């Protein structure tokens with residue numbers, strides 16, 4: 001589906017990077033939280049805040065503000081559904 005595609009490949013025209021490029025790597029930086037299995041409503045809310053530039057977070061927050069700014073409400077819904085339904089290990093990817 002659309003959430004999975006965006007997570008894996010991003011959306012080039014809108015300037016949205018592949019979410020799993022940061023959130024899916026086993027060896028990811030500890031500053032990149034795992035999204036798999038997080039509640040859909042939580043993910044939706046956080047993406048809305050990042051997009052609006054209203055989630056402060058850590059000094060890495062700007063990475064997310066940048067990633068979220070090209071998302072539409074539909075994209076956010078699709079992504080939140082995808083990540084919330086992912087089982088923790090598989091959604092963090094094997095690559």
Ligand code: HEC
Nearest residue numbers: 017018019022031033043046057058060061063064067079
């Ligand atoms: C360049 C790396 C990078 C990319 C690409 C990226 N993120 Fe993030 N993301 C981060 C970082 C770093 C944080 C933590 C920011 C903070 O708390 O200050 C974060 C936090 C989040 C959070 C909040 C998680 C929590 O536990 O509070 C969500 C939700 C999220 N990202 C979703 C996404 C989605 C969906 C995409 C793809 C559209 C994406 N991210 C792409 C780096 C990235």
